[in-house]
Amino acid sequence: MRDRIEHQSAWKRADVERDTRWLHHLTHEQVEDFCKALEHAKQHGAGLFEMAPDDFPLGEAGQQALRAIIQDVLDGRGISVLRGFPVNRFSDDDMRLMYWGLGLRMGVPRPQGKQSQFMSNVTDTGGTYRSATGRGYNTNSALDFHADSCDMVGLMCLRTAKSGGTSMISSSVTAHNDMLRVRPDLVDILYQPFYFSRQGEQALEEPPYYQATVFGMRDGWFSCRHVYNHIRGAQAGFPDLPRLASEQKEALDFLDAILAREDNRFEMHLEPGDLQFLNNHRILHSRTQYEDYEEPARRRHLLRLWLALPLAQPLPVQWREAYKDVDPATLRGGFRGVNITPEIEVFESRLAAWHGMACRIYQDKRAYEAAAQRGSRQFRA
Numbered sequence: 001m002r003d004r005i006e007h008q009s010a011w012k013r014a015d016v017e018r019d020t021r022w023l024h025h026l027t028h029e030q031v032e033d034f035c036k037a038l039e040h041a042k043q044h045g046a047g048l049f050e051m052a053p054d055d056f057p058l059g060e061a062g063q064q065a066l067r068a069i070i071q072d073v074l075d076g077r078g079i080s081v082l083r084g085f086p087v088n089r090f091s092d093d094d095m096r097l098m099y100w101g102l103g104l105r106m107g108v109p110r111p112q113g114k115q116s117q118f119m120s121n122v123t124d125t126g127g128t129y130r131s132a133t134g135r136g137y138n139t140n141s142a143l144d145f146h147a148d149s150c151d152m153v154g155l156m157c158l159r160t161a162k163s164g165g166t167s168m169i170s171s172s173v174t175a176h177n178d179m180l181r182v183r184p185d186l187v188d189i190l191y192q193p194f195y196f197s198r199q200g201e202q203a204l205e206e207p208p209y210y211q212a213t214v215f216g217m218r219d220g221w222f223s224c225r226h227v228y229n230h231i232r233g234a235q236a237g238f239p240d241l242p243r244l245a246s247e248q249k250e251a252l253d254f255l256d257a258i259l260a261r262e263d264n265r266f267e268m269h270l271e272p273g274d275l276q277f278l279n280n281h282r283i284l285h286s287r288t289q290y291e292d293y294e295e296p297a298r299r300r301h302l303l304r305l306w307l308a309l310p311l312a313q314p315l316p317v318q319w320r321e322a323y324k325d326v327d328p329a330t331l332r333g334g335f336r337g338v339n340i341t342p343e344i345e346v347f348e349s350r351l352a353a354w355h356g357m358a359c360r361i362y363q364d365k366r367a368y369e370a371a372a373q374r375g376s377r378q379f380r381a
Contacts, residue, residue: 002180002187005222009078009282010173013266016079022072024065026084033062034085038098048100048118049347053354056101066105069277073152074311078279079169085273087158099156099303107307108351110150110334114201116344122155122302124292137304142289145170145259146227147280149322150306150333154277157270161300165290167268167276170259172224172284176215178258186251190214193318194248195241197233203336205368209234209241214255216316223281223315225322228252259284281313308332310355324361331359
């Protein structure tokens with residue numbers, strides 16, 4: 001019999017409505033600190049992969065804001081929002097540089113797709129969510145509750161939609177406990193492996209799908225990797241894979257229903273200048289469908305960062321194929337894509353060392369390259 005999980009991240013909607021310590025209104029001193037760091041980074045002129053955390057120097061006020069984020073995300077509700085940065089004073093490029101600098105101070109950014117982009121523009125470019133290669137960030141679709149491939153996912157809101165696009169979050173810890181009370185048999189199923197599609201965004205050395213559990217436990221730390229769209233993608237794109245059993249579908253559907261239940265889901269309208277950060281292993285996120293403005297300059301636009309954190313929890317060993325590394329204080333996660341350059345590898349290694357993190361994620365890539373040089377056709381990551 002599995003145990004109920006006790007943690008602050010096991011919340012109901014009423015809990016985060018009543019206790020809003022996760023919401024931080026930026027002080028004048030913190031805003032000015034961020035602006036000074038941005039100006040320093042602009043004058044320094046380093047490229048994104050040439051930058052180090054010291055190229056975005058923060059005083060005590062700015063560092064206090066970042067400490068609050070990490071405290072909220074790792075030890076609190078798993079949610080942190082900084083509110084009130086004056087984005088209208090700056091260009092989108094300036095905001096991209098500032099967000100990048102803040103990310104470098106907290107952890108190591110992770111690649112997010114086929115093009116190995118390390119910061120994604122969350123805006124509708126005509127993508128199709130329900131497809132074999134569908135992702136949500138480039139559509140205006142309503143999204144399932146899901147996890148990303150990182151320790152902490154962050155969004156900076158630049159512009160909102162004409163209507164809709166409400167951010168929704170739900171605690172996977174609460175969902176686990178609710179399921180355990182009424183359907184423990186389905187909980188056990190979610191601790192078993194499922195096939196996930198890489199949605200056509202795999203690196204050359206990676207197979208187009210991988211296995212992972214939805215629920216996992218390691219050294220007393222609970223984690224959830226619920227990406228139903230990618231499980232469906234594996235079913236649609238790879239007919240040779242085992243078909244989902246009826247009890248697996250029931251478990252996934254039941255989890256979806258609990259996450260979306262009114263007493264569990266929390267809705268927040270991100271305003272321009274908001275920075276939202278979530279514990280990706282405990283908090284699942286979603287959004288409502290939105291209608292956008294016709295004028296390109298007014299269209300909904302958020303910036304997204306995926307970060308590996310030096311103090312993040314250990315991950316289930318069954319997730320190694322997805323994350324490349326599952327130990328604490330290691331570089332892990334991301335969708336590697338096809339454009340990881342030697343410059344990027346040096347950047348990742350250097351930044352990981354700055355944060356005291358091991359960097360072992362390219363072992364399979366090295367083996368693939370060595371096999372290719374030998375002319376081997378047998379190697380498969």
